[in-house]
Amino acid sequence: MRYGAAQGGKSGELTLRSAEFRAAREDGWIKLDRMVTRVEDGGIGVLSASESEEITLLYRSAVSSLSVARNIALDRNMLLYLENLTLRAYLVVYGPRSGMSGSMAEFFRRGWPRAVRSVRRQLAVIALVFFVGAAAGFMIVRADVENFNLFVSERMSQGRGPDSTREELLGGEIFAPWKGFTEMFVVFANSLFRHNTMVGILCFGLGFMLGVPTIILIASNGASLGAFLALHSDKGLALDFICWLSIHGVTEIAALLLMGAAGLLVAQNIIFPGRLSRLESLARAGHSAAVAAIGCIAMFFIAGIIEGGFRQLIANTAGRLVFAAVTGLLWACYFIFAGGKRRDDSR
Amino acid sequence: MTTADRVSELLDGVKRPVREITSPEGVKLNVQTASRWERMTAFLLDVTFLSLAIILIYSVGLVLFFTRLNLSIGLTFISFVAFVVRNMYFLHFELAWQGRTPGKKICGIRVVSRNGGELTPTALIARNLMRDVEFFLPMTLFLSLGEQSGWSSLAELGWTIALTALPFFNRDRMRAGDIIAGTIVIKMPKRTLLDDLASAPRQRGEAGYSFTPAQLAVYGAFELQVLEELLRRKQTPRVDSILSDVCAKICRNIGVEEAVPPQNVRKFLNDFYASERDMLEHGQLFGLYKDDKNSPDRKI
Structure with a gap:
């Protein structure tokens, strides 16, 4: 037996099995290639409904072509092309299907409340840390008002301190004058939102460093809250201060604690990966942690608007208390009941 | 190492770490992880685009508001838009373009799921939330150096530098965001199907x-x-x-x-x-x- 072209045949041409294989399937590959290129250039939206169905079928047949080709063909260009095409098509078929708005709707309806429920244990720990910090701050400042400056930086106190009088605190802070709709609702609310969001993102991201910075950050935030409370109770303004704070604080502190809890979940999976490998366990936890955390940005936005605007609009303590209770109740209901059955896993 | 890799190594001198991901159909696909250089270039390109966009927003906004409205509202509105753009830039593009941002597209790299599953929006959210801690935080720390006491800022800086340098310490060049999200960044050149050499047409009667x-x-x-x-x-x-x-x-x-x-x-x-x-x-x-x-x- 001889291999080669000179042995006769119809036109002296050698037909390889792999070449026949290719000739029979080539059209499908090229069609798939064109579709994938279109999606790569214009996003998944360029495909019509029937085309999205077709691309899945073409992808499956390219996958099977690849497995066959690996066994019967030695044509390097074809093998590499097929592998590349399959990979590109795989990324289209299994890539993110929905854009920003579709993902958002699904997120608020189900993904976020479920993810929040999945970090409830971490949330309990973080809340404990926060309240221990607050209690510590309160006691220390209560013992000596001069300690206030230990917990609160100058930038944060904005002139409030041991020397402030009751009247200053009441007039300049708790019942500060209304500066006009846009100034409060737009300007002030916005700067609060941006600042709080950055702090929250830090709380989450620092979970990656084994959670130590997260806990420190949360505890020190708690401590400065406690210090403020002690300062006000020193002047007999404890209740007014609590209401002034909780009208937005319910939302804001909840968001901050949630971010911290998500960071703690990440840290927990680095330290105790369980049966999975560390990387695998981190990748799994990372998903629910990230979902829980990103929703908090919306909470910060709402908190910013309440703090910037509504707080000074509702200029009496009882009204603020009712407002705070209602928002707290709404958040609790949302996180406990939204998104269907109780599930530990967001996926 | 597959035959194809040996050939590339011999002829082009390229040696890329290859990682295998398994598609849901059970077929193993070899992917090349993107080099640190490519990823850095892509990131710098993105930061450039982002800065240009923000500069544009500020200048258009300023012109608009200077003439029409009062300044502080204008500034707030603009900084809000800029804030949204800065935080959503990477996420938006990675969602819309199957794991690519403009910079990544130029460099021919993209984000994929590490275990071969679907690339979910949550994975993209996770990897982009971490970006703030990995890059923007060290930047702010760096800019605020000297404001705090020496030791604490030094410790913070060391810690964040270690975090930022993470891609240098693992085989798949994952940064912290990749680790959390379960993703890797791969290099993906586009190949074309050439004619089969074995069935090249021959002139009639030629031996x-x-x-x-x-x-x-x-x-x-x-x-x-x-x-x-x-x-x-x-x-x-x-x-x-x-x-x-x-x-x-x-x-x-x-x-x-x-x-x-x-x-x-x-x-x-x-x-x-x-x-x-x-x-x-x-x-x-x-x-x-x-x-x-x-x-x-x-x-x-």
Whole structure:
């Protein structure tokens, strides 16, 4: 037996099995290639409904072509092309299907409340840390008002301190004058939102460093809250201060604690990966942690608007208390009941 | 290492770490992880685009608000828009373009799921939330150096530098966001399907070269694919001289006495390639695989 072209045949041409294989399937590959290129250039939206169905079928047949080709063909260009095409098509078929708005709707309806429920244990720990910090701050400042400056930086106190009088605190802070709709609702609310969001993102991201910075950050935030409370109770303004704070604080502190809890979940999976490998366990936890955390940005936005605007609009303590209770109740209901059955896993 | 990788390494001198991901259909796909250099370039490009966008927002906004509205509202509105753009830029593009941002697209790299599953929006959210801690936080820390006491800022800086340098400490060059999200960044060149060399049309009645099984048994799949790559190169004097060297060497190794005239070198090699591939593929059908000239037939 001889291999080669000179042995006769119809036109002296050698037909390889792999070449026949290719000739029979080539059209499908090229069609798939064109579709994938279109999606790569214009996003998944360029495909019509029937085309999205077709691309899945073409992808499956390219996958099977690849497995066959690996066994019967030695044509390097074809093998590499097929592998590349399959990979590109795989990324289209299994890539993110929905854009920003579709993902958002699904997120608020189900993904976020479920993810929040999945970090409830971490949330309990973080809340404990926060309240221990607050209690510590309160006691220390209560013992000596001069300690206030230990917990609160100058930038944060904005002139409030041991020397402030009751009247200053009441007039300049708790019942500060209304500066006009846009100034409060737009300007002030916005700067609060941006600042709080950055702090929250830090709380989450620092979970990656084994959670130590997260806990420190949360505890020190708690401590400065406690210090403020002690300062006000020193002047007999404890209740007014609590209401002034909780009208937005319910939302804001909840968001901050949630971010911290998500960071703690990440840290927990680095330290105790369980049966999975560390990387695998981190990748799994990372998903629910990230979902829980990103929703908090919306909470910060709402908190910013309440703090910037509504707080000074509702200029009496009882009204603020009712407002705070209602928002707290709404958040609790949302996180406990939204998104269907109780599930530990967001996926 | 697959034959294809050995060929690329020999001919182009490229050696990329390859990672295998398994598609949901159970087919293993080899992907090349993107180099740190490519990722840095992509990121710098993105930061440039982002800064340009923000500068644009500020200048358009300022012009608009200076003339129409009061300044502080204008500034707030603009900084809110800029804040949204800055935080959503990466996420938006990675969602809309299957794991690519403009910078990544230019560099030919993209984000994929590490275990071969679907690339979910939550994974993209996770990896982009971490970006703030990995890059924007060290930047702010760096800019605020000297404001705090020396030791604490030094500790913070060291910690964040360690975090930022994470891609240098793992094989898949994952940054912290990748680790959390379960993603990797891969290099993906686009390949085109070229004509099959073995079925190149031949002029009618023209005699081809033929080879005996003993002659063809000298080489294996590796040599076959190197030959294919060489034959696919653009015709230049340099490539021609390489080809005639290869031709002479093949003749020597398989015992072809008569010299191949220079104008027939390509034809000879083409025919040899087709016959060799026919035989090796034929062997593969029966479960015999010959990796290269030095290795014996391997049963698969």
